[in-house]
Amino acid sequence: MSWLAIWLSAVIITGSQGCLKCSPEAIRILDEVKGPYLDSKLRGDPTLREKLQNLxxxxxxxLSQQPIGKSSYMGVIDEITLQELTGHFKRSMNRIMENQFDGGQLFNEITWSLQDLLVAFQKLLKAFQKVYCNNECGNMDYMFLNCFTCKTQIYSCSKNIYCGERKLKxxxxxxxxxDCAMRWHRYNHxxxxxxxxxxxxxxxxxxTTTMDSFLVKKEANAxxxxxxxxxxFSANGYLSSMLDFQVTVVSSVGKTTWFPRPQTTPEGPIALGISSRAPLPQPDWTVWIVIGSTGGLLFIIVAAFLCYYRHQNEKEEKEEESGEDEQEDEEESESSD
Incomplete structure (x- = not known):
């Protein structure tokens, strides 16, 4: 039976209910606005009060009387979307009750809020319909709330169980x-x-059989x-989808494998061995670079010190020779006198 046929049957049998009527929270605040709030605000205007109550x-x-279409509305709703719609309705009604609207202004605010509610409903249901039957293959089960009976039902969208083959290297x-997961799997009930x-x-x-959608095989080989x-498999044990994988294992020449630090046991460290893919150990020149740099710096300091010492000696020798020359000149002057 198609979704359209389900909807038409529900309308004929139960009459229009409206998705929002399936929310106890929405009904509670609706009754509060229709009853105590309007009774207190429009006590002197029973005609306007009755008009707003009916509105x-x-x-x-x-809300359920919207045009039926697979991309817009099919007479059902899920719990999350219903909660969002309820939240929008509650915020609108609370805003009205918290403000001091009277007479014509109150009528305009309620009318505007109801129009905004319809826009929100259409937007939410359009987004919700994108989830419906979006499985490319397999059998997808939904748990939806019927907007006319307010009862939850399981709906199925069945397509070809076989979802093809994926080639992996x-x-x-x-x-x-x-990885067996497909986009529509998370929506499956x-x-x-x-x-x-x-x-x-x-x-x-x-x-293996698991709740996870993927299987990991460590260190693949030929x-x-x-x-x-x-x-x-679905919750009731029925096959929902089937996916094949064609796996090819390729060599990894030139790729380095890094090993963890060896574990230590009472007998000593465990030797991990050398991978056939691992390159030969390369010499570490760091220590020699440090030693060379330090030795070079010491050499420069010693050479500078020797140059300075030699320069000082030469200076002192020149001063001594200059002093001797002056003494000889003085002696020659005295003898000539």
């Missing part, structure tokens, strides 16, 4: 990751279970090449 009731109920000694298989000679060999399969 509130008819607009809230009339993994380098030798790297981790092989089989109920607990999900993933089963992973290795396909050998056309037969499935189960590897034996890990081949075909794998992932199946998604």
């Amino acid at each position: 509130l009731q008819s607009n809230v109920e009339g 993994v380098e030798m000694d790297e981790d092989l990751i089989l 109920g607990a999900k279970k993933y089963a992973f298989y290795r396909i050998v000679k056309g037969k499935e060999q189960e590897m 034996n890990d090449a081949g075909k794998y399969r992932c199946k998604l």
Whole structure:
């Protein structure tokens, strides 16, 4: 049965309810505005009070009377969208009750709020409809609230169970990751279970079953090449989707493998060995560079000191020779006199 047929049947049997009528919080604040609030604000104007009461009731109920369309509205809503719609309605009504609106101004504010509520409803339901039946393959289950009966129901959107094949290349000694998740899986109702298989000679060999959508095989080698399969099962155990993987393991020539620090045991450190992919150890010249730099600096200091010492000696020798020459000159002067 199509969604349109479900909607038409609900309208004929139950009549219009309106998605917002399915929210107890929204009904509570609606009754508060229609009753105590309007009774106190419009005690002297019963005609306007009744008009606003009918306007509130008819607009809230009339939300479900929007045009049916797969991209806009299909007569159902999920809990999250209903909570957002309820929150919008509560904020609008609280704003009105917290302000001192009277008479015509109160009528205008309520009318504007109801028009804004309709715009919000259309916007939220349009976004919600994008979730509906957005699975490219497989069987997708939804838990929706019927806007006419206010009862939750499971709806299914069934397409081809087989979701194709993904080709993966993994380098030798790297981790092989089989990721089975598809975009629509997170919207699928109920607990999900993933089963992973290795396909050998056309037969499935189960590897593991888990709630996670991925499987990690550490340090892939040539034996890990081949075909794998992932199946998604719904909460009731039915197959929802199936995805294959064709894995190729390629060599990783020239790639360096870095090993962790060796562990220590009472007998001593554990030798990890050398990977065939790891390059030969390179000499570390850091110590020699430091020694050379330090020695060079010491050499410069010593050479500078020797140059200074030599310069001082030469200066003193010149001064001594100058003093002797002056003494000889004086002696010669005295003898001539």
